[in-house]
Amino acid sequence: MQITCLKENHIKEIILLSDKIFGLNFLTTKCLYQYINSHVHFGFVCTIDKNIIGYILADNINYNLLKSSFLKDNEWFETALIGLNNICLIKQIAVAEESRKQGVANLLIQKIGGLAETHCCLAWKRGQSTPLKNVLLRNNFKFQKTIQEYWKNDSQMRKYNCSTCGKPPCLCRAEVYFKKKASTIS
Numbered sequence: 683m684q685i686t687c688l689k690e691n692h693i694k695e696i697i698l699l700s701d702k703i704f705g706l707n708f709l710t711t712k713c714l715y716q717y718i719n720s721h722v723h724f725g726f727v728c729t730i731d732k733n734i735i736g737y738i739l740a741d742n743i744n745y746n747l748l749k750s751s752f753l754k755d756n757e758w759f760e761t762a763l764i765g766l767n768n769i770c771l772i773k774q775i776a777v778a779e780e781s782r783k784q785g786v787a788n789l790l791i792q793k794i795g796g797l798a799e800t801h802c803c804l805a806w807k808r809g810q811s812t813p814l815k816n817v818l819l820r821n822n823f824k825f826q827k828t829i830q831e832y833w834k835n836d837s838q839m840r841k842y843n844c845s846t847c848g849k850p851p852c853l854c855r856a857e858v859y860f861k862k863k864a865s866t867i868s
């Protein structure tokens with residue numbers, strides 16, 4: 683098992699994985715290109731024998747970018763993250779079904795651990811379960827709140843399917859988690 687930076691030749695495979703796990707067209711090729719050789723967008727893939735079994739996408743954002751970084755409740759995020767200028771937002775993390783429960787997500791989260799002082803993740807809640815929850819808690823993320831229908835407008839606007847809801851609108855909830863360095867906790 684190997685974790686490396688996301689490269690152009692990974693894009694096709696990542697899109698296939700995302701279409702299957704999250705829903706058709708949720709992740710686009712255009713979006714993924716932003717993660718290649720960037721100082722702001724970070725992408726890592728986990729491979730076995732050159733096959734991608736998982737990936738993580740994360741953005742480094744500063745306080746001024748908060749307004750445009752979330753799909754809902756922007757004012758709440760601005761208040762909750764006030765004074766913090768070095769924030770890593772986990773945009774997506776996924777592991778192929780047949781490779782789960784082997785610690786891959788844990789490794790991917792640890793890979794981005796040093797990117798910023800504060801980490802934020804909107805974890806997808808499918809029905810009553812939040813698949814990423816325990817991995818986040820184990821990595822010292824703290825639950826903040828649940829946002830109802832977080833992707834509703836975005837799924838209608840960008841016309842992507844959700845693997846739980848089907849055609850738009852996606853009505854899934856998101857759980858917000860933060861990990862703040864001790865010196866930044868207010």
Ligand SMILES: CC(C)(COP(=O)(O)OP(=O)(O)OC[C@H]1O[C@@H](n2cnc3c(N)ncnc32)[C@H](O)[C@@H]1OP(=O)(O)O)[C@@H](O)C(=O)NCCC(=O)NCCS
Binds near residue numbers: 781788817
């Ligand atoms: C959520 C997700 C990324 C987790 O990936 P994963 O690689 O299975 O995660 P990990 O292996 O690190 O941890 C998952 C579980 O396996 C367990 N595990 C890890 N290594 C293990 C091993 N060697 N043997 C047995 N169990 C193990 C962990 O303890 C953890 O258990 P818990 O959740 O009951 O506490 C994956 O399920 C997924 O892609 N889900 C769909 C997409 C999704 O929800 N993504 C998050 C969107 S924000």
